[in-house]
Amino acid sequence: MSDNSIGSQTVELDKTSARKVTMTLWLVATGFFMQTLDTTIVNTALPSIARSLGEAPLHMQSVVIAYSLTMALVIPASGFLADRFGTRRVFLAAIIIFTVGSLMCANSRALWQLVSARVVQGVGGAMLLPVGRLAILRNFPRERYLPALSSLAVLGLVGPLLGPTLGGWLTDVASWHWIFLINVPIGAIGCIGCFFFMIGKPQPIVTRFDFKGYILLVLAMLSLTIALDGLAELGLQRASVLVLLILAFAFLVSYALHSTDNPASLLPLTLLKIPTFKIGLLGNLFARIGGGAMPYLLPLFLQVALGYTPFHAGLMMLPVAAAGIASKRVIVAMITAYGYRTVLVSNTVLAGLSMASFAFVDPQQPLWVRLLQLAFFGAVNSNQFTAMNALTLKDLDTVGASSGNSLFSLTQMLSMSLGVTVAGAMLAMFGNVFSKHLQPQALPVFHSTFVCVGLITMSSAFIFAQLASDTRGIDARKTNAVED
Structure with missing residues (x-):
C-alpha cells in the first residue's frame, strides 16, 4: 500500500472521529435539554393533572419530589456505572429509561401511578447530565472542552425558559399528557443517534463502588x-x-x-476541609430550598389563587427566566469587584425578600408591577445560583474535582426536593390554620408560605457571612461544570 493511500485513510479516520465527537456533544445536549425541560414543564400543569386524577391541587408535590429525589439518589452511582459499562452504554440506557418513564407518566390513571412513573423518569434523568458531561470530558480535546460546556450551559437556560410556557400551552390546547409525550420522539432520535455515534468505552481500571x-x-x-x-x-x-x-x-x-x-x-467528607467548598455546600443546601420551592409555588399560585389558565401562568414565568439569563454577566463583575462574602450575603437577603414579596400580590395588582416583581426575583435568584456554584467549586483541585462535583450535584437535587417538600408542608399547614379561622381562600395560604420560604432563604446569609472578606476569583471551567 502506498504512502498516499495510508495518508488518505488516516485523514478519513480523523474526519470520522471528529464527526463522532461532534455528534456526541449534540447527543449530550439533547439529553440535557430533555432533563432540564422536564424539571420545569410539569409545574404549570399540576392543577390540571390534579383535576384529571381527582386530587387536590395543593397536594401534588409528590409528583415533583419523586423526580428530583430519585435523581439525587441515583447521581452518586452514575460515575461508577459509566466507568464500569462505558459512557455510551449508560447514556443510551438513560435515554431509554427516561423515554419509557415519560410514556408511563402519560398513561397514568392515578396519582400513585404517576409518582411511580416519575421515579422511573428520575432514574434516567439522573444519568443524562453527569454521564454526558463525563463523555465530553474524556473525548473532547482540551481546547474544545470549555466551549462544549458553554454550549451545555446555554441549553441549561433554554430548558427552564421554555418549560413553563410550553407546559401551559400543551395543557390548554391538548391535555397534560402531552407534556410527557413530547419526550418520546426526542428520546427516539436520541437513542438512534447514540447507538450509531456516541463515544465511550468502559474504563480499563474501575475503582470499587x-x-x-x-x-x-x-x-x-x-x-x-x-x-x-x-x-x-x-x-x-x-x-x-x-x-x-x-x-x-x-x-x-x-x-x-x-x-x-x-x-x-463514595463522597469523601475530607473535601469539607476546604473552607470555600464547605461554606458553599452548606449555603447551597439551605438557600436552594427557596430556589426549589418557588418554581413549584409560582405556577400553582397563579392558577389556584389568581385564576390564571395554565398557558397564561406559563407565560408569566418568562420574565423570571429572561431576567435570570440577562443577569449572568453582571454577577461575575460584582464578585470580582466586591468579593463573594459581600455579594452572597447581600444577594441572599435580596433573594429572600423577593420571595417574601409575593405575600403582597393580590388580584387588583397592576400587571406591570407583577411582571417587574417576577423579573426581579428571576435576576437575584439566578445571581444566587451562579455565585454559589462558583464559590463551591473554585478551590477544588484536579483530584477532588470529580468527587466534589458529585457531592455538589447530590446537594443540588436534594435541596430542590426538600424545597418542594417544605412548600407542600407549609401549604397544608396554613390551609388547616386558615380553615379553622373560617378563611378557606387560597390567597392567605400562599401569602404565608411565601413569607416562610423567604425567611428560610434569608437565614442562609449567616452561612455565607463566615467567608473571608477577601475571597475572590472565578474559574470559568468549574463554574460551567455544574448547571443550575
Missing part, C-alpha cells in the same frame, strides 16, 4: 424526605415523623463515621 456508603446516604435522604412530607401529604402521625427524622440523623452520622479517613468512600 462504596455500596455501604451509598446505602447509608439513600436511607438518610429517603427518611428525611418522607418525614418532611409525612404531615403534608402522607398523613403520618407526629410520632412517626419524629422517628423518621431521628433515623435520618442516625444514617447521616453513620455515613460521616464511615467516610472519615476512608479514601474509598
Whole structure:
C-alpha cells in the first residue's frame, strides 16, 4: 500500500472521529435539554393533572419530589456505572429509561401511578447530565472542552425558559399528557443517534463502588424526605415523623463515621476541609430550598389563587427566566469587584425578600408591577445560583474535582426536593390554620408560605457571612461544570 493511500485513510479516520465527537456533544445536549425541560414543564400543569386524577391541587408535590429525589439518589452511582459499562452504554440506557418513564407518566390513571412513573423518569434523568458531561470530558480535546460546556450551559437556560410556557400551552390546547409525550420522539432520535455515534468505552481500571456508603446516604435522604412530607401529604402521625427524622440523623452520622479517613468512600467528607467548598455546600443546601420551592409555588399560585389558565401562568414565568439569563454577566463583575462574602450575603437577603414579596400580590395588582416583581426575583435568584456554584467549586483541585462535583450535584437535587417538600408542608399547614379561622381562600395560604420560604432563604446569609472578606476569583471551567 502506498504512502498516499495510508495518508488518505488516516485523514478519513480523523474526519470520522471528529464527526463522532461532534455528534456526541449534540447527543449530550439533547439529553440535557430533555432533563432540564422536564424539571420545569410539569409545574404549570399540576392543577390540571390534579383535576384529571381527582386530587387536590395543593397536594401534588409528590409528583415533583419523586423526580428530583430519585435523581439525587441515583447521581452518586452514575460515575461508577459509566466507568464500569462505558459512557455510551449508560447514556443510551438513560435515554431509554427516561423515554419509557415519560410514556408511563402519560398513561397514568392515578396519582400513585404517576409518582411511580416519575421515579422511573428520575432514574434516567439522573444519568443524562453527569454521564454526558463525563463523555465530553474524556473525548473532547482540551481546547474544545470549555466551549462544549458553554454550549451545555446555554441549553441549561433554554430548558427552564421554555418549560413553563410550553407546559401551559400543551395543557390548554391538548391535555397534560402531552407534556410527557413530547419526550418520546426526542428520546427516539436520541437513542438512534447514540447507538450509531456516541463515544465511550468502559474504563480499563474501575475503582470499587462504596455500596455501604451509598446505602447509608439513600436511607438518610429517603427518611428525611418522607418525614418532611409525612404531615403534608402522607398523613403520618407526629410520632412517626419524629422517628423518621431521628433515623435520618442516625444514617447521616453513620455515613460521616464511615467516610472519615476512608479514601474509598463514595463522597469523601475530607473535601469539607476546604473552607470555600464547605461554606458553599452548606449555603447551597439551605438557600436552594427557596430556589426549589418557588418554581413549584409560582405556577400553582397563579392558577389556584389568581385564576390564571395554565398557558397564561406559563407565560408569566418568562420574565423570571429572561431576567435570570440577562443577569449572568453582571454577577461575575460584582464578585470580582466586591468579593463573594459581600455579594452572597447581600444577594441572599435580596433573594429572600423577593420571595417574601409575593405575600403582597393580590388580584387588583397592576400587571406591570407583577411582571417587574417576577423579573426581579428571576435576576437575584439566578445571581444566587451562579455565585454559589462558583464559590463551591473554585478551590477544588484536579483530584477532588470529580468527587466534589458529585457531592455538589447530590446537594443540588436534594435541596430542590426538600424545597418542594417544605412548600407542600407549609401549604397544608396554613390551609388547616386558615380553615379553622373560617378563611378557606387560597390567597392567605400562599401569602404565608411565601413569607416562610423567604425567611428560610434569608437565614442562609449567616452561612455565607463566615467567608473571608477577601475571597475572590472565578474559574470559568468549574463554574460551567455544574448547571443550575
